[in-house]
Amino acid sequence: MTVTGTEPVPLRPPGDSGGLRETFRNKYLLRLLVRRELRSRYKGSFLGLGWSYVRPAVQFLVYFYVVGVFLGTNRSLEDFPVYLFSGMVLVNLFTETLHSTTRSVTGNAPLVRKVFLPRELFPTASTLVSLVHFLPGVIIVMVASLAAGWRPSAAALGAGALGLAIVIVLGFGVGLIFAAVNVFFRDLEQVVDISMIVITWSVPMIYPWTAVSGKAPGWVLDLYLANPLVSAISLFQRACWYPGTDGTFVFPPHLYGRAGIALTASVLILIAGRLVFARLQKRFAQEL
Amino acid sequence: MTPSIVIDSVSKHFTLRHAHSFKEMSVRAFRRQRLSDRFTALDRVSVTLHQGETVALMGLNGSGKSTLLKLMSGVMQPDEGSVRVRGRIAGLIDVGAGLHPELTGRENVYLNGAILGMSRAEIQRKFDAIVDFSGVERFLDDQVKFYSSGMFMRLAFSIAAHTEPDVFLIDEVLAVGDPPFREKCLARIRELRGEGRTMVIVAHDIQMLVGLCDRGVTMRQGRVVYDGPTEEAGRLVREDRQARRAAAMGEIGG
Numbered sequence: 001m002t003v004t005g006t007e008p009v010p011l012r013p014p015g016d017s018g019g020l021r022e023t024f025r026n027k028y029l030l031r032l033l034v035r036r037e038l039r040s041r042y043k044g045s046f047l048g049l050g051w052s053y054v055r056p057a058v059q060f061l062v063y064f065y066v067v068g069v070f071l072g073t074n075r076s077l078e079d080f081p082v083y084l085f086s087g088m089v090l091v092n093l094f095t096e097t098l099h100s101t102t103r104s105v106t107g108n109a110p111l112v113r114k115v116f117l118p119r120e121l122f123p124t125a126s127t128l129v130s131l132v133h134f135l136p137g138v139i140i141v142m143v144a145s146l147a148a149g150w151r152p153s154a155a156a157l158g159a160g161a162l163g164l165a166i167v168i169v170l171g172f173g174v175g176l177i178f179a180a181v182n183v184f185f186r187d188l189e190q191v192v193d194i195s196m197i198v199i200t201w202s203v204p205m206i207y208p209w210t211a212v213s214g215k216a217p218g219w220v221l222d223l224y225l226a227n228p229l230v231s232a233i234s235l236f237q238r239a240c241w242y243p244g245t246d247g248t249f250v251f252p253p254h255l256y257g258r259a260g261i262a263l264t265a266s267v268l269i270l271i272a273g274r275l276v277f278a279r280l281q282k283r284f285a286q287e288l
Numbered sequence: 289m290t291p292s293i294v295i296d297s298v299s300k301h302f303t304l305r306h307a308h309s310f311k312e313m314s315v316r317a318f319r320r321q322r323l324s325d326r327f328t329a330l331d332r333v334s335v336t337l338h339q340g341e342t343v344a345l346m347g348l349n350g351s352g353k354s355t356l357l358k359l360m361s362g363v364m365q366p367d368e369g370s371v372r373v374r375g376r377i378a379g380l381i382d383v384g385a386g387l388h389p390e391l392t393g394r395e396n397v398y399l400n401g402a403i404l405g406m407s408r409a410e411i412q413r414k415f416d417a418i419v420d421f422s423g424v425e426r427f428l429d430d431q432v433k434f435y436s437s438g439m440f441m442r443l444a445f446s447i448a449a450h451t452e453p454d455v456f457l458i459d460e461v462l463a464v465g466d467p468p469f470r471e472k473c474l475a476r477i478r479e480l481r482g483e484g485r486t487m488v489i490v491a492h493d494i495q496m497l498v499g500l501c502d503r504g505v506t507m508r509q510g511r512v513v514y515d516g517p518t519e520e521a522g523r524l525v526r527e528d529r530q531a532r533r534a535a536a537m538g539e540i541g542g
Contacts, residue, residue, distance in 0.1 A: 009454070011294060011372040015362020029402040036399060040390045114385040115403055116362035116377075187309050285363045286302060 015116045020274055023120040033125040037100075038132065052133045056092060060085055067206050077208055078245040079148050082141070086240040087205030087233045089137035090163065093130055094171050094229060095196045100126040101175025102182050102192045109288040119281045120274075123179040127172045141240050148244035160239030166232040166262050173270030180280040183287050203229045204237075209252050225252050228262030235259055289338040291374070292455055292486040293360055298369035300330040300355055300510075329355045331510040332369070339374070339454075342487040344497040344518055346525045347507035348532060353490050356507070357457050360488065375454025378404050384444045389433035393424055393443055396432055400447045414450045421472070422446035442469055449476050456480060458489045474500070494522040 023030065042048045063084055068074040077083055104122035105112060112119060150156075182188045200206075202224070212224050224230060234251050242249060252258070304325045307313040316323055330352045337343055345353040358364040359371050361379050386400040397418055401411040419425050422443045424435070432440060458477065477500065481487055491497055497504065497518060504521025506514040508528065514521050 009375045011291065011374045013362070013371055014360060014373045014377055015365065026402075028408050032399045032402050036388055036391060036395075040388065043390045110385040111403065113363065115379070117403060185309070282365045285358065287305075 019118060019278060020120050020124070022118040023124050026118070026121070029117075030121060030125060030128070033121060034128045034132070037125055037129045041129075053136055056088060056137055059092075060088060063088070063206050073207065078249070079241060082144050082148050082244065083208075083237055083241045084206065085137075085144060086141050086236050087203065089134060089141055090167055090233055090236045091200060091203060091205050091229070092137065093134040094167050095199055096133060097127050097130040097168075097171035097175055098178065098192055099196070100130060101172070102178040102189055104175075105179045105183055105284060106186070106189075106288065112284050113288055119284060120176070120277060123172070123175050123277075126179075127168070127175060130171070131168070145240045145244055148241075150240065150244040153243065156239045156243050158239075159235045162256075162259055162263065163232040163235030163239065166228050166235075166259065166266050169263065169270050170228055170232075170266035173266060173273040176270070176273030176277040180277045180284075183280070183284055199229065202227065203233050205233055208249070209234065210250075225258060228266055231255065231259040231262040289340075291336050292339040292341070293335075293337040293374070293488070294370075294372045295333055295335045295356070295359070296370045296372075297332045297334050298330055298356075298359060298366040298371060299328065299332055300352075300359065300364070301326055301328050301367050328510050330359075330366075333507075333510070333512050334369075335505060335512060335515065337486055337488065339486055340484045341503060342481050342489065342501045344501035344504045344521065345488055345490045345507065346494065346497065346504055346521050348525070348528050350509075351507040352510040353507050354459060357459055357488065357490055360455070361457055373455055376405060377455040377457065378448065378451045378453035379457035380445065380448045380459065384440060386447075387432055387440065387444050390431060392431055393419075393428040393435070396443065397447055400444070401451070404448060404451045405453070406451055418446045418450050421449070421476070423469075438466060438469075445469075445473060449473070449480070454485060456485050456487045458487065458491075460490060460492070494525060498522050 038049065042051060045051065047054065060081075064081055068080045068084065074080045101123040104126040105119060108122050111117065112122075178188060178192060204212075209225070209230070213221050216224070230252070234255055238251060238255070242251075304327070305323065306321070306325075307316050307323055313323060333352070333356060345356065347353050355364070357379070359366055360373060361377055362373075386403040387396050388399060391399060397415060398408075398411055401414075401418075402408070406414075419428060422439075422445070424439050424443050427435060427439065432443070435443070474496070477487070477489075481500075487501075489497060489501060501518045504514070504516065504518035505512055506521045506524045514524050
């Protein structure tokens with residue numbers, strides 16, 4: 001208790017000290033929760049955190065052989081493995097954030113029911129765990145890009161940071177909403193899992209965006225490019241893959257303008273997520 | 289006397305939702321069954337607890353005492369009326385909730401301590417006392433899932449009992465553990481009580497409550513029916529219990 005002087009502590013409603021601000025103030029508890037989630041995710045397995053390498057590795061090999069070799073994207077797109085992997089780490093960051101935040105409150109039901117904590121702690125910890133899993137992937141992308149002739153530049157790092165920011169803010173914002181709604185409708189978990197397939201294929205990660213522009217009518221392309229994830233992934237490829245190529249690839253038009261809008265939209269979604277979560281969390285204890 | 293907890297005409301209704309997925313909902317809607325039922329857990333309850341008081345909350349199962357405790361802790365929000373509390377609140381409410389089976393005893397002391405609102409420095413300072421009190425030092429570096437249920441509860445209780453809140457909420461935790469540990473818990477509660485903390489205790493053991501508390505509040509169907517000396521509050525609960533038993537016997541007999 002921090003009491004300044006002899007001033008008495010005021011009477012106030014219990015449980016109003018929650019919110020995101022309180023969550024980030026409580027860094028120690030957040031760190032312990034992240035560690036707990038990492039520990040319990042790989043409970044009783046020999047590889048432990050190693051599994052976070054195996055999954056993307058298998059995923060990568062499948063896409064590389066099917067799309068790159070069998071379907072021939074390897075020939076049409078320079079350094080296809082780097083292109084594929086740089087998009088993949090970011091898409092995986094997003095899908096994993098969504099998957100784990102959606103379950104974060106329901107998965108901590110005993111705690112939510114019994115002890116008052118800022119409930120935002122749980123989706124926040126899940127998002128941080130996804131970021132921990134994202135790190136090894138980024139390191140591999142960096143090594144691969146360096147091998148392919150990539151050298152750091154301000155433009156590349158800026159593009160990468162912007163792309164990453166969009167994914168984190170959007171994932172956390174949507175995750176807050178989903179975590180809260182999932183308490184009331186458990187169906188959401190299944191919907192989210194199925195949407196992973198759509199997310200993976202609706203961004204230019206396995207194929208270049210030009211595959212859409214050549215085939216679909218204009219309004220479909222506009223819709224496709226309006227997806228904030230498309231901008232984020234293009235930016236990440238601009239950062240990690242593009243500098244190592246001969247520079248003939250053309251990114252979607254107005255990439256930075258669209259990315260700016262995407263980031264703004266993501267921030268608005270995060271603000272909305274915070275409000276929705278704060279409102280719904282009042283009923284968590286009785287619904288779980 | 290300074291008020292420590294002020295509960296002002298608080299009502300709490302629960303909606304029992306029978307359907308938790310679209311499938312269940314549509315099936316129920318098709319059969320024209322109710323999607324939910326509403327019942328009142330607390331009905332315009334007003335109580336003021338003062339600093340340093342030890343209050344027993346008594347009543348039969350379903351009388352609303354646990355709900356009232358949850359409102360005090362902030363886990364739930366009242367539908368009507370207001371709950372206000374002074375200072376830091378902590379509860380010995382299902383103390384095992386914060387323990388994680390995959391972590392070791394040592395890690396759980398830190399995690400659960402932080403969950404109950406202690407800072408890192410505070411946990412480090414009290415670590416030895418917590419371990420000593422729980423009596424699990426030999427197994428401190430084993431995963432908690434290998435603990436016996438007694439050890440599990442002892443560790444959980446010790447962590448919670450070493451938080452130093454201004455208001456302490458205690459719900460039915462004294463029912464667990466072997467008699468010697470139970471004695472130890474009671475001694476610890478008396479010690480905390482001696483330090484001038486406000487305590488609210490929910491338990492079914494009326495005799496123990498009478499010995500421990502200065503004041504008793506009896507609840508019946510979501511209402512406060514008595515607030516005064518613990519003996520009298522306990523007597524009312526005994527009456528309720530007999531009435532319920534008689535009713536149950538009557539049902540069986542008739």
